[in-house]
Amino acid sequence: LPNRDFLEAQIEDFVISSEKVAHVQVGNSAEHALLVLTKTGYSAIPVLDMKYHFCGLINAQRITDAILGLDHIEYERLPDLRVEDIMETDLPLLKPDDRFQKALDLLIDQNFLCVVDHEGMFTGILTRRVMLKQLKKRIYQ
Amino acid sequence: LPNRDFLEAQIEDFVISSEKVAHVQVGNSAEHALLVLTKTGYSAIPVLDMKYHFCGLINAQRITDAILGLDHIEYERLPDLRVEDIMETDLPLLKPDDRFQKALDLLIDQNFLCVVDHEGMFTGILTRRVMLKQLKKRIYQ
Numbered sequence: 001l002p003n004r005d006f007l008e009a010q011i012e013d014f015v016i017s018s019e020k021v022a023h024v025q026v027g028n029s030a031e032h033a034l035l036v037l038t039k040t041g042y043s044a045i046p047v048l049d050m051k052y053h054f055c056g057l058i059n060a061q062r063i064t065d066a067i068l069g070l071d072h073i074e075y076e077r078l079p080d081l082r083v084e085d086i087m088e089t090d091l092p093l094l095k096p097d098d099r100f101q102k103a104l105d106l107l108i109d110q111n112f113l114c115v116v117d118h119e120g121m122f123t124g125i126l127t128r129r130v131m132l133k134q135l136k137k138r139i140y141q
Numbered sequence: 142l143p144n145r146d147f148l149e150a151q152i153e154d155f156v157i158s159s160e161k162v163a164h165v166q167v168g169n170s171a172e173h174a175l176l177v178l179t180k181t182g183y184s185a186i187p188v189l190d191m192k193y194h195f196c197g198l199i200n201a202q203r204i205t206d207a208i209l210g211l212d213h214i215e216y217e218r219l220p221d222l223r224v225e226d227i228m229e230t231d232l233p234l235l236k237p238d239d240r241f242q243k244a245l246d247l248l249i250d251q252n253f254l255c256v257v258d259h260e261g262m263f264t265g266i267l268t269r270r271v272m273l274k275q276l277k278k279r280i281y282q
């Protein structure tokens with residue numbers, strides 16, 4: 001079956017490279033992260049340090065959840081909140097030499113995966129969109 | 142190729158039915174929608190009317206974007222905002238008798254698709270997760 005071979009292919013050619021990926025710095029405020037999320041329209045984006053090491057993911061729900069009072073959102077607390085206090089860190093990552101098979105398994109439960117090299121440098125993301133386009137192509141072969 | 146037959150299958154068995162889908166009402170305030178998005182953790186959810194007709198989608202970015210001032214977020218305007226003023230309405234929908242082929246094409250650009258019957262009633266959603274799981278299964282047949 002032609003389909004199975006592509007699962008052995010490396011992900012490298014399909015990764016959206018880091019300079020095309022919107023991100024925030026680990027030292028940024030939560031308000032700055034909310035502005036970047038709003039302006040780009042992405043539901044989640046990576047958090048990096050000054051040297052481009054991967055630190056975690058941030059989305060609007062985690063920011064709002066952190067300032068949630070009993071029945072309303074306490075916005076006055078937003079300026080005190082830092083990205084590093086609320087980012088998600090326990091998540092599956094890919095390495096640049098990983099294969100499609102592993103990416104497919106992990107993308108079942110994630111909108112996208114961050115690709116991080118052996119020194120912890122962020123090299124880009126692999127998205128469900130790219131995976132779905134490749135799977136559709138293979139179904140027709 | 143066994144794979145192609147499944148593209149002719151109807152989506153019906155794979156739809157997450159409406160009672161399992163978090164949603165908000167078209168008459169709700171934007172603040173209520175933000176609370177539901179935060180508490181469920183979903184990045185976007187459907188907007189329905191009182192009779193369960195589909196009206197649109199809402200996410201945190203559209204809410205924050207609507208109250209974005211020049212360089213900060215004007216939260217005091219949140220209580221005046223209604224869901225129907227900011228929801229997204231121009232989006233592709235599925236009908237209950239649509240086939241997998243059409244769902245696959247549309248899921249390339251959407252995290253999930255709302256399923257709406259010929260009377261406009263919301264019957265559920267088809268997600269990228271379900272599609273990816275089915276595609277993975279077919280690749281191995």
Ligand SMILES: Nc1ncnc2c1ncn2[C@@H]1O[C@@H]2COP(=O)(O)O[C@H]3[C@@H](O)[C@H](n4cnc5c(N)ncnc54)O[C@@H]3COP(=O)(O)O[C@H]2[C@H]1O
Nearest residue numbers: 020021022041042043044045111112127128129249250251
């Ligand atoms: N500006 C845009 N132009 C065209 N289509 C757009 C778009 N923004 C979103 N979409 C479409 O909506 C899907 C969901 O976007 P979301 O922001 O929830 O979720 C996104 C976002 O959280 C992240 N992402 C994608 N591209 C990114 C980038 N350049 N920088 C940062 N994060 C990105 O990966 C997730 C999955 O992306 P994926 O492409 O599979 O799926 C995307 C894509 O199909």
Ligand SMILES: Nc1ncnc2c1ncn2[C@@H]1O[C@@H]2COP(=O)(O)O[C@H]3[C@@H](O)[C@H](n4cnc5c(N)ncnc54)O[C@@H]3COP(=O)(O)O[C@H]2[C@H]1O
Nearest residue numbers: 108109110161162163182183184185186252253268269270
């Ligand atoms: N509580 C939870 N338990 C387990 N896994 C979870 C989860 N919340 C999110 N996920 C995982 O994260 C993916 C992205 O969720 P997101 O909220 O951005 O995007 C979601 C959300 O906007 C919407 N969605 C999914 N299930 C929903 C539900 N029961 N009610 C309302 N909206 C739902 O469909 C989008 C795509 O869902 P999909 O399942 O393909 O993909 C989900 C799923 O794989």
